[in-house]
Amino acid sequence: MSVPVSLTTRITLACVGVALVSAVLSGLAVGRYVATLDSSAASTVPTATAGPGTGANPTAPLRQELRAAREGAAQRPAVRIARSVLLSVAVGMLVGTAAGAGTARLLTRPLRRTAETARAMSAGRRDVRVPVEGPPEVADVAASLNELADALARSEDRQRQFLLSVSHELRTPLTAVRGYAESIADGVVEGIDAQAAGRVVLAESARLERLVRDLLDLARLGAADFHLDLAPVDLVRVLQDAAQVWRQRTASRATPLRVELPDGPLVVRTDGARVRQVLDGLAENAVRVCPPDAPLVLSLRAGGAGDPDGTRAVLQVRDGGPGLSEADYAVAFEPGVLGLRYRDDRPVGVGIGLSLVHGLVQRLGGGIRAGAAPEGGACFTVHLPDAD
Known part of the structure; x- marks a missing residue:
């Protein structure tokens, strides 16, 4: 099993390696230059010759000295090259180690702080934050972790x-x-x-x-085994059945119900029971807040220009109630947010209905958005594709 190597060690070794390669190459270059100079000097050493007509060889000692000088000159470049390379390697190791240690400390100190903060957050603390410092990439990691901590704190609250x-x-x-x-x-x-x-x-x-x-x-909804019974469904029939039930409930509250349907059938491959659950959830939410004489509209049309790609049908539930603010539309599908916000101002539920509707629409492969309705209240628009 391989032993993990820390980032500090890797950076230091990389810097030392680069410094050593540079030192060896520079040492060889310097040594080769010195060797060239020594070779040139050795080639200029004179060669002694014997004088004519002499029986003895009085210049023999001189020739031996010259030969020894030439051999010494030939050996000096190798010695100088070796010394140059060794000196360069020693300097390279010192410089590489110092540079690697300094770089590693600069990079890993904020990372270590980030890791400590992440461990504290995993232990349940939400009041810890990481100082945003160091190189831009490392600082971006710290800033992202701080944003995650803020999001976790808001979500848990x-x-x-x-x-x-x-x-x-x-x-x-x-x-x-x-x-x-x-x-x-x-x-x-x-x-x-x-x-x-x-x-x-x-x-x-x-x-x-x-x-x-x-x-x-x-x-x-988040489970992998959430069951969907997919089949071709005539959404016109689904909307008509829902309208028949809601017409009785709205009549008792003096709430006019209006139904908008296409001219012919609108068949979509989806789960009809879940679509009906979506309609009932949106209608119940609308009827709860609608004052007397405020209309409730159930609308269905085929997908067309301006709708997301793949949209086969568009369902709308609109009402003439008090509506929501722009900030409310942004958080309308988060569990419990609107229920807490309007508990003292209007009749609201626990805040599960819209979250459940949002999850159901997503599991059906569609999308839902909230906005203002022409009737004065809120409008919830569901885009449904052919489910896979």
């Missing part, structure tokens, strides 16, 4: 608020169910009053069941 909202929403029907159940059990409520109490318990139980079902669906 929203989750806490959402759980508080869910707890509040659960507590209300549970209190009613418990109170009426105790009254029936103690015999305080009898006869016709007991029947009325039973209906209240039944209604609150249904409300609890619906809330729990929405919570489970919201949790399952």
